[in-house]
Amino acid sequence: MGFLSRTMTVVWKDLMVEFRAKEMLLSVLVFALMVLVVFGFAFNPVEHDLSDIFAGIMWVAYLFAGTLGLNRSFMSERVNDALQGLVISPIDRSSIFLGKFMSNFLFMIAVELVLTPVSIILLKYPFHKGALLLGAALLLGTFGFAAIGTFLAALASNTRASEVLLPVLIFPLLAPVIIAVVRVTDAILGGDVSGVMPAFRFLAAYDVIFLAIPFLLFEYMLEN
Amino acid sequence: MKILAWLTGILGVVALYLAFIVAPEEAVMGPPQRIFYFHVASAWTAYLGFLVVFVASIAYLRTGARKWDRLAFSSAELGVFFTSMALLSGMTWGRAAWGIWWDWEPRLTSTFILWLVYIGYLFTQMTAEGDEKRARIAAGLGIIGFLDVPIIHMSVRWWRSLHPEVVRPGKMQMEPMMGVALLFAVVTFTLFYVYMLKWRVRTEDLRDRLFHLKEIMRQRGAAASRRG
Amino acid sequence: MLECKGVSRLAGHREILRGVDLPLEGGQVCALFGPNGAGKSTLLKIMALLTRPTRGVVLWDGEPVRGRESKVRQQLGIVSHATYLYNNLTAEENLYFHGRLFGIPRLRERVEEILEKVGLYYARRDTVGTFSRGMQQRLTIGRAILHEPRVLLLDEPYTGLDQQGQAFLNDVIRDFRNAGGACLLISHDLPDAVALADKFIILSEGRIVREGSCSDMTAESFDNIYREALEVDRESGDAWAIQFRGEG
Structure with missing residues (x-):
């Protein structure tokens, strides 16, 4: 069996676990929804036009929800020391990382597919065009988040305070993605696509770098 | 160690004298500009500290030798200390020059994010389980954190450049004596960092030896209790 | 088959293992005994390639494992304290x-x-x-x-099993041995493990203090050997402690 098919085995397992514990996906979705509602109360979309800050609100909701999802992804590996079961198997350590990354990425995308239309309706955003570009921005931003997030979640799961530590680690390191993706989402929604390509290139570069480095380092992180 | 301490002390006095007395007053900003020497020196030393964390982390993962982990941790602590100094001096300068403590100035903002990254590193060092595992995890963070530094820098500049810039006093006119004062400040802070790092590493070594002695005592106690 | 040679392991400031040699051979069950904290689980983890020794090497068919871990992992079957199962x-x-x-x-x-x-x-x-x-x-x-797998590494595998289950596990181990596999067994149940094993090893404070064959061994005679082995170790431990006091 090749590298890729073993990676897919890990993905398959994660998605199965996810599917069995539906309350996980649901609780993350509901949490993101709550964040949107809180923003609604705080900024009052009835009296104010929230178009200027809509992209920011949307990403805050996704990133908070995503952090919750990442924590949970490695918590399920801690029960019965299940991650050790992967470590004793002959598969490449980096394919464990890649598999966990892919399942986290897919999980986030599923959450965003539900939440994007919901947030557009909820915050009364006048959405007309640019769905394709918006999708590209979501993919690129989520990719970077899942790449560095999977690595940091694996690290944080070995600490006493992992639920608190993960956000503390993730948000500063993710600052470039947050800045770029909110900016580009805002531009796309506003119909101004002139600055989109440089931002996409920047995001793509970040994604590649922060997939590659954890990929190389992961081997060292798994040893006892 | 002693020589280093004396050298740092003497250079410190010289640097203060140069910064406050010898260096000419900047035409536009006036006296507050003198914070500049210590602000830049702190920032420089902080980056140096984090570079040492990065290199020591790689060395740790390659060799597994405990000393590299101790060095990385000590240097991260000092790096956070000097980053705090850079932030505080930067804010004070901003207040004196523009009447505002914090205005999301790009360089200060990325320094602030850097500060958060390494606070996270220190938290990890303090809460991770298992001695070797903790060291390896921290090393992973020390590497990935440092590689993110230039990217954070770039993104913050880019983020600020999209906002209309408030009109600020123009570029500082660097006179030769100012350059000399800055050089002395930087050298002094660097020596101070090296001196503190040595102490910090030595403290960690002593802590190690203390644990080792405790361990021997524990084993001895176990042997004695079995005999009794 | 699988063998560790001169293996030492430092965890922080504790010497968990000090120079352990342990060859596992095909068609043999090797029982590993020792008091709590003797280093049994650490030794098993090192042989399972989960932990690296501080000094010494792990060999597979006479060659160092390093660099071909994944090939060796393919041949190892492991039962540890945790089940590694997804609930x-x-x-x-x-x-x-x-x-x-x-x-x-x-x-x-x-x-x-x-x-x-x-x-x-x-x-x-x-x-x-x-x-x-x-x-x-x-x-x-x-x-x-x-x-x-060709090697089974079992750390307290009887945990939670009823009598039927224990008998079942004994059958599994016997079948495995008869098929030419090598098995390392850590157990607290001395008489049962001695009855099953071909070879025993007693570990204390990270060192092998006694090893030998299990054939013609009754539960009683082994119990004496076990006590005696730890007794000798105690005395040498004391001598070491006294020497330390002299230094202090």
């Missing part, structure tokens, strides 16, 4: 997952065969979270032998 997956899915990781051919048949063997075929569609500890342990044993 949200069914018994079948858990085995299927591990089978895919090990690249087993004709996996469906093999999984069914193992489920029959460990007596959980009737519960194959139930999630592991609903299993009793004994059922989980049976499944764990099935998981360890699923890929037909």
Whole structure:
């Protein structure tokens, strides 16, 4: 069996676990929804036009929800020391990382597919065009988040305070993605696509770098 | 160690004298500009500290030798200390020059994010389980954190450049004596960092030896209790 | 087959293992005994390639393992304190997952065969979270032998098993040995393990203090040997402590 098919085995397992514990996906979705509602109360979309800050609100909701999802992804590996079961198997350590990354990425995308239309309706955003570009921005931003997030979640799961530590680690390191993706989402929604390509290139570069480095380092992180 | 301490002390006095007395007053900003020497020196030393964390982390993962982990941790602590100094001096300068403590100035903002990254590193060092595992995890963070530094820098500049810039006093006119004062400040802070790092590493070594002695005592106690 | 040579392990400031040599040979069950904290589990983890020794090497067929870990892992079956099972997956899915990781051919048949063997075929569609500890342990044993390893490393494998389950595990181990496999067994149950094993090793404070053959050994005679071995170690431990006091 090749590298890729073993990676897919890990993905398959994660998605199965996810599917069995539906309350996980649901609780993350509901949490993101709550964040949107809180923003609604705080900024009052009835009296104010929230178009200027809509992209920011949307990403805050996704990133908070995503952090919750990442924590949970490695918590399920801690029960019965299940991650050790992967470590004793002959598969490449980096394919464990890649598999966990892919399942986290897919999980986030599923959450965003539900939440994007919901947030557009909820915050009364006048959405007309640019769905394709918006999708590209979501993919690129989520990719970077899942790449560095999977690595940091694996690290944080070995600490006493992992639920608190993960956000503390993730948000500063993710600052470039947050800045770029909110900016580009805002531009796309506003119909101004002139600055989109440089931002996409920047995001793509970040994604590649922060997939590659954890990929190389992961081997060292798994040893006892 | 002693020589280093004396050298740092003497250079410190010289640097203060140069910064406050010898260096000419900047035409536009006036006296507050003198914070500049210590602000830049702190920032420089902080980056140096984090570079040492990065290199020591790689060395740790390659060799597994405990000393590299101790060095990385000590240097991260000092790096956070000097980053705090850079932030505080930067804010004070901003207040004196523009009447505002914090205005999301790009360089200060990325320094602030850097500060958060390494606070996270220190938290990890303090809460991770298992001695070797903790060291390896921290090393992973020390590497990935440092590689993110230039990217954070770039993104913050880019983020600020999209906002209309408030009109600020123009570029500082660097006179030769100012350059000399800055050089002395930087050298002094660097020596101070090296001196503190040595102490910090030595403290960690002593802590190690203390644990080792405790361990021997524990084993001895176990042997004695079995005999009794 | 699998062997460790001059293995030492430092954890922080504790010397958990000090220069242990342990060869595992095909067709042999080796029982590893010792008081708590003697370093048994650490030794097993090193042989399972989960932990690296501070000094010394692990050999596979006489060659260092380093650089071909994944080939060696393919030949190891491990039962540890934790079950390594996913509570949200069914018994079948858990085995299927591990089978895919090990690249087993004709996996469906093999999984069914193992489920029959460990007596959980009737519960194959139930999630592991609903299993009793004994059922989980049976499944764990099935998981360890699923890929037909040549070496079995068992750390307290009787945990949670009832008498029937213990007899079943003994059969598994005997079959495995008779088929030419090498087995390392850590157990607190001295008489049972001695009856099963071919060879015994007593570990104390990270060193092997006694080893020998288990043939013609009764539970009683082994009990004496075990006590005596630890007694001798105690005296040398004291001598070491006194020497330290002299230094202080």
